[in-house]
Amino acid sequence: MARPHDAPSARELVAAVREFLERDVLGGLEGRARFHGLVAVNVLGMxxxxxxxxxxxxxxxxxxxxxxxxxxxxxxAAALREGRLDDRFAEVKAALEDAVRDKLAVADPSRAG
Incomplete structure (x- = not known):
């Protein structure tokens, strides 16, 4: 299926801004501005x-x-609160661990393994 938008893609645009900040902007920043620049780079990576x-x-x-x-x-969540899954602890735990791993792969890939 053809994408409705031409190049560059959203991902390419985000990568370009992140790379610009990393290569051209961060080196000239100090203190609070540098911190916020690093946060911005991290957010764009996410x-x-x-x-x-x-x-x-x-x-x-x-x-x-x-x-x-x-x-x-x-x-x-409702079933968990009501105790309806108490007899399936291992199965629920495995599913929730996988969900958290996926979230970490986006938020902090160094912790996702």
Missing amino acids: VERELDLGPAHERAHAERLAALGFDGDAAL
């Missing part, structure tokens, strides 16, 4: 990873929920 990994993570999360018998996080 956006890149979410664009790359998000669709696969979304599918995997839906599959994990379906395997537990739920169609969304709210339904799973």
Whole structure:
């Protein structure tokens, strides 16, 4: 299926801004401005990873929920609060660990392993 937008893609645009900040801007910043520049670079990296990994993570999360018998996080949370999954601890734990790993792969890939 053809994309509705021409090049560059959203991912390419985000990468270009992140690289500009890293290569051309951060070196000239100090103190608070440098800190905020580093935060901006980190945020743009997160956006890149979410664009790359998000669709696969979304599918995997839906599959994990379906395997537990739920169609969304709210339904799973309600079942957990009500104790309806107490007898499936290992299964729920594994699903939640996988979900957290996916989140870490976007937020902090050094901690995702």
